[in-house]
Amino acid sequence: MRPWMPLVGVAALAAVAAAAVGGDRLLSSGHGSGPSGTVLEASIGRCGRGWSGPHAGPQTLLVRNSGSAIAEVMLVDRSGAVHGEIEGLGPGVTRPMRVTLGAGEYALRCSDDSSGDPRTGPLVRIAGGGPGGPAVRAVDGNELAGAVTSYWTKVTAGVGRLAGLTGTLRSAVASGDVGEARRAWLPAHLAYERLGAAYGTFGDFDDKINGRPDGLPGGVHDPDWTGFHRLEYGLWHGEGASSLGRVADRLDKDVRDLQADLPRQRIDPADLPLRAHEILEGTLRFELTGASDEGSGTSLQTAAANVEGTRLVLDALRPVLRDRYPALPQVDAWLDRLDAQLKGRSSLSDLSPPDRRRLNGTTGQALELLAPIAEIAAPRRTS
Amino acid sequence: MTDRRSFLRGALAAGVGGVAAASVSGAAASEASARPLRGFHGAHQAGIEEAPLPRTTVVSFDVIARNRAELTDLMRTITDRARVLTAGGVPDGAGISGPPTDSGMLGPEVPGGNLLVTVGVGASLFDGRFGLAARRPDRLTAMPTFPNDALDPAWCHGDLSLQLSARDEDTVLHALRDIARHTRGAAQIRWRMDGFVSPPRPSGTPRNLLGFRDGTANPAPADLGKLVWTPDGGSFLVVRLIRMLVEFWDRIGISEQEQLIGRARDSGAPLDGDREFDEPKFAADPIGKVIPLTSHIRLANPRTPQTAGNRILRRGFNYDRGVDAAGDLDLGLIFTCYQRDIPSQFEAVQHRLKDEPLVDYIRPFGGGYFLVLPGVRDAKDYLGRALLS
Structure with missing residues (x-):
């Protein structure tokens, strides 16, 4: 667990405080916090392409819509839990997705208005690292x-x-x-x-x-x-x-x-x-x-x-x-x-x-x- | 008349130009290029011995936690947020688990080393609610009403004090929003006053809103050990919210203003000296012909061996909160001072100042006494640990 966490009540706050024993550090030094990291593609045809050097820890993934339709993008793990989401990603647009990844398998899931089912990109395996998340299984209609x-x-x-x-x-x-x-x-x-x-x-x-x-x-x-x-x-x-x-x-x-x-x-x-x-x-x-x-x-x-x-x-x-x-x-x-x-x-x-x-x-x-x-x-x- | 008006126009134009130039240099000195302030951990909390920063907020909280365990969670949470906010970094993504974890006020990466956080406890925290009555520090009481006070209960006291200081106002507000968001169920703001420190005009100690330099005679850093810090690394804090009746003040002559204070307005020098840091020679002027016996500086710090131990570390911040019901500007001073012991320091000074002539131009209406807790030593430590464990 890390210091910047969504608030989940007093008991959990204590847990957050206790978990902050990592101390006086910058939270994400050197993990792609700037706009210069890996760029993942998010079109239906090329969903998840370009994810080079996947690694554990807090990081900012850049997601670019390389297609011609407005895309919805989610980063999911093998259990289907969603780690990050970008809604309404316009063609040609690149936006950051801030996530913390632990050991496991991840894939980008892309959908757009023009097609039927979302496409899931190639599974990317990450080894080591602390716990990832937060991640939540999406709710469907x-x-x-x-x-x-x-x-x-x-x-x-x-x-x-x-x-x-x-x-x-x-x-x-x-x-x-x-x-x-x-x-x-x-x-x-x-x-x-x-x-x-x-x-x-x-x-x-x-x-x-x-x-x-x-x-x-x-x-x-x-x-x-x-x-x-x-x-x-x-x-x-x-x-x-x-x-x-x-x-x-x-x-x-x-x-x-x-x-x-x-x-x-x-x-x-x-x-x-x-x-x-x-x-x-x-x-x-x-x-x-x-x-x-x-x-x-x-x-x-x-x-x-x-x-x-x-x-x-x-x-x-x-x-x-x-x-x-x-x-x-x-x-x-x-x-x-x-x-x-x-x-x-x-x-x-x-x-x-x-x-x-x-x-x-x-x-x-x-x-x-x-x-x-x-x-x-x-x-x-x-x- | 024509000449005078054109002079005023010129002065006004120069003044505006001066402001513009100052704000440019202010921007240059702002966070992007500034040297980081001290880190979070240390024997003492930040915000006491460091030079005051241009922007501050002084906040009093009442604790609404239901028991000692929740109070301990609160102190751990404040510690954690202060540590994170001081260190800076990129806030974690929330994914689809909730709204963003950070307000975004400071951009996607919170700059580190730009914030001073100072947390204290008031005497009311040691009532029956948290089983702390037996642990109340001996010399910590509620602030009494002094003879020239007009205290408003809504602006007095509090279970906790929190001061946040930074070079820029957005840094202060970002930190306050973050801490409030993480502690809503355990503490609520009782009162809050924002303040600022003026830049030197043109040099020396910053001026207060009466136009005088304020804080010239602070103890030297080497004296803080005996005057400011308690044995465990804490310090007693007095906050006084003092309205300044600046319209009235502006209607009195310069000689009277200077005799009320005991210093020259332009230079800040004592009236028997030439420069701001000249030592006043009260012994050479026993009947107060030059510096009146009732002047503020002479009463506050008579500079005798007997009163040397009364000295306090004084930190003044100007405040501006709009207009009062009579149409006057609501301006004043957030007077804060730090000491090892309030009765023998602040209160001794305050008793000497009773009925000083300056009281006609000021109105103390709020504030409180707090004990600033010892510093947080390391990543496992938290504010108030010795008190609560």
């Missing part, structure tokens, strides 16, 4: 299909529950009882936040249902601002029942439109691994800064709902990740810590400065551990 189906089934059920709650909310607002309306707002909003609608999961529906006034010329008074936060603003700023009634009606309608549209929506399998960290990235940015609070003081309940949404993604991906991501148990452990800190809390103002720092750090650590999932579980052409 078929493996992800199961995860996507199971995820979408749960999301569909969640949207059903949401529609029931926005219906209740609509009636509560119509009754003119602000207390009742506020009490009905929270479970409906949390039902939505539990779905983990980060970064375009529901397309335009997310803006309508849960948008913030950011970017609207009129800000909180902009007529185009709709959804949960618009309703929150009104309910906690003394707005009259008649205008709020229209907001609640519109919200309920948008949720039902989403529900009706859901069977037609197709989640791109490539998006699901991204959600693993994106949901909580949004929590850190909007909830833990207080930016999304329009008066209800429920940012931390929203954060807890987002953790549930993250677990929904994680559970769907678990079969794919189990053999590929050694830090998966740590992901669960840090989400548990996060839950424990959010439990029974609602507003950011409930937190003392030390408690808030602990929550920020725990969220940050969970995110560092979730982020690799986006890379590991991204669908790739494997054969």
Whole structure:
């Protein structure tokens, strides 16, 4: 193991620290760190040609697309694990691939848009050296299909529950009882936040249902601002029942439109691994800064709902990740810590400065551990 | 009037030219061609006895680790990152196992030998959380409130101190991002202040934002053993965040400014001397006719045998953090000093400075006391090992 390693949690950090006993050295002196090393060809016809003097250790391989079509290139070992990847390598273009190779057999795998299956270049044997990697067996689209189906089934059920709650909310607002309306707002909003609608999961529906006034010329008074936060603003700023009634009606309608549209929506399998960290990235940015609070003081309940949404993604991906991501148990452990800190809390103002720092750090650590999932579980052409 | 304006224009133009020339020579002196700084390992940590570098950040962390084992992991991780960042090299590829291991701010190969890392512990680390209460160094306390202070709790104290210094700001920020990324679950930033050291204007000790040279009377390297280092190779650090009310300062006459400090603004010489490093002769001026008894240099360092042991290694960094609510520039000094013992050195000086006339122009609002840990001896050692094992 070497000092520059992806972060894999506190226990692993200790391992990294312990492994750094190599000391005060330059990390890759003399191992092709500059652009002057071996150049491997990466066209379909000449995949992997030109790899002269293969050797163990950290190194930068230069990969040149000698063909005429845009190429995808992976360096794989005999077990099929991917050590390095270059996406979208244009014809004539040379790009570096930073890898650490241990004893074993390696080959370049090349594919392009024009042909069918990827081609695997000649096997190159490397002897000696320390452990190589990190390397991960690629996930193909078929493996992800199961995860996507199971995820979408749960999301569909969640949207059903949401529609029931926005219906209740609509009636509560119509009754003119602000207390009742506020009490009905929270479970409906949390039902939505539990779905983990980060970064375009529901397309335009997310803006309508849960948008913030950011970017609207009129800000909180902009007529185009709709959804949960618009309703929150009104309910906690003394707005009259008649205008709020229209907001609640519109919200309920948008949720039902989403529900009706859901069977037609197709989640791109490539998006699901991204959600693993994106949901909580949004929590850190909007909830833990207080930016999304329009008066209800429920940012931390929203954060807890987002953790549930993250677990929904994680559970769907678990079969794919189990053999590929050694830090998966740590992901669960840090989400548990996060839950424990959010439990029974609602507003950011409930937190003392030390408690808030602990929550920020725990969220940050969970995110560092979730982020690799986006890379590991991204669908790739494997054969 | 016309003449004066044209003179000002000329001066302004010359000033701009001067800045351009300075930045060119600054670039030439920058990392690419500069001699590497010291390595990471040593009896003392880096960043104390070395000449201050132009860019720095002073960061206070609170530890959020849950127990002693996690705290030990944190100290090992900080050590490891500091070692790697100081040594430089090409960060490893992540392949498809995760996002890039490095932010890329310094290019594909991190230059080595360009960073000074200094890590300390605050008294709060020795509360009940980590079973360290019995190991609190005897003379390490929380920074008290001094009579002329206006302390903001959000800018005071901390479980750990981290100072990162380099010739260039990107090197400092790269290191801070890296260390924060690797320690999020164990420590969080409590406060942070970035600072800079001005180049000599035109020579001698760099000036602070009051326009005066700051740090002229530091002890000689040969005296650091008795004044700065603790027996195990650590040093006590005092950080004081001191706002300077520069608009007010700029509205007082030069004689008053110089008498408040005790030195000439242009040359840095004591008011009874001609050159910066001339020794002031306080004994020859017992009633303070030339250098007032209440001037800063006379109170801070009376140059008597009785006060020789109070001397501190003073490292000042200017800070600039925007504009305050009254429209004044928020400028000041990150005062740091190192010593063997805070009560008999910094605090003795600070008590002499109580109610000095200069206090009208400054506002200390933050900082803390820390014990800078002994240096990391070799590849197996880590910061705080003696404390934690």
